[in-house]
Each structure stands twice: as C-alpha cells, then as structure tokens.
Amino acid sequence: MHGFEDSETGKEHVALTYGELAKDEVVLGRIHSECLTGDALFSLRCDCGFQLETAMKNITEAGSGFILYLRQEGRGIGLLNKIRAYNLQDSGANTVEANEKLGFAADLRNYAMCKPMLAHLGINKVKLMTNNPKKLAAMEEYGVNVVARQPLQVGKNMHNEHYLKTKADKLGHMMTEEHFKED
Numbered sequence: 001m002h003g004f005e006d007s008e009t010g011k012e013h014v015a016l017t018y019g020e021l022a023k024d025e026v027v028l029g030r031i032h033s034e035c036l037t038g039d040a041l042f043s044l045r046c047d048c049g050f051q052l053e054t055a056m057k058n059i060t061e062a063g064s065g066f067i068l069y070l071r072q073e074g075r076g077i078g079l080l081n082k083i084r085a086y087n088l089q090d091s092g093a094n095t096v097e098a099n100e101k102l103g104f105a106a107d108l109r110n111y112a113m114c115k116p117m118l119a120h121l122g123i124n125k126v127k128l129m130t131n132n133p134k135k136l137a138a139m140e141e142y143g144v145n146v147v148a149r150q151p152l153q154v155g156k157n158m159h160n161e162h163y164l165k166t167k168a169d170k171l172g173h174m175m176t177e178e179h180f181k182e183d
Helices: 036-040 048-062 079-090 095-101 114-121 133-141 161-171
Strands: 002-005 012-018 026-033 065-070 125-129 145-150
Touching: 002 114, 012 048, 012 114, 026 048, 026 145, 036 048, 048 065, 048 125, 065 114, 079 095, 095 161, 125 133, 133 145
Parallel strands: 026 065, 026 125, 125 145
Antiparallel strands: 002 012, 012 065
C-alpha cells in the first residue's frame, strides 16, 4: 500500500499493488473513486463495490496489478452531497440531474494524481479496467500510456439498473446492451 497527498487539494489517495509490477510490461489496473456506500456498505444503488471487487479478483488472477483508490466520493461532490443527491434520486431525479440540482457538474473528478502515482510505482504501460471514457481521455491528457481497456460490466441489479443506464446515456460510459438485458 502506498499513500499520496495531492499538494493542490490536500486530498490523500492510496495505491494498492499486488505481485511483481514489471516496469516494461503492461500492468492490469483500475482507477477507482472512493464510494463509501458501495465499497464498504455494499449498497446496491451503484456498481462501485462490484467493480472494485471484480478488479481485485482480476488482478489476483493475472498475478499482478494495481488499484489507484482516489478520494473523490460521489463523483467528486463529497459524501454529504452524495447523500443529498440520493434523496433527490429517491424523488425521481437521475444521478446526473441530482448533482446538477445541487449546483454541481455531473462529474467533478480529477485524475491528475494518477500520473505521479503510477510513476512512483514504476508503471509505464496500463491495461485499464473501466467503462468510463473520461478516465481514458484523462490518462491520455496526463501522458499515461493506456494500451488496452478491459470493461467492468458487473453489479447490475433491480436497484441500480436506471443508474447504470443514466451513466451510459448521459455520461457516455461504455456498456453493451447485454448489460441491460433482463437476467
């Protein structure tokens, strides 16, 4: 486990590693934004906890890899505002509308810390587990060499199907129609 502090925001982030990380090899990894409700409390409202668990399993099966755990709760709006957004969602707003009704953009996350975190770990080439095109674009912007993307289409259930569809439709998350078919 490696700890990092963003000198601009003061936020603390964590990098988890597993196995030997070969400097010149492609390393499997995930950039995961903190989600207390999904990661620790096993909420069914999102797919975050399912994605984190699956990423860890995939890394273990691959024999090595990393997770950059960024402290950006609620797509960057913070825990209390996320709870407020949940209340708006309970009243009919989707996840994007809820953030906007609170005066925030749909996604306020920043991925600038990823480059120095990966550099510290000696990682030069990444196979990134994500459905989020914004993460891929940010990695390119910050000079991280993402050579492949591995989808993480997991965790769909009756409590988050609308949330996942909103992420695909409004935020451009790359999910196949298979992910939205009835089980």
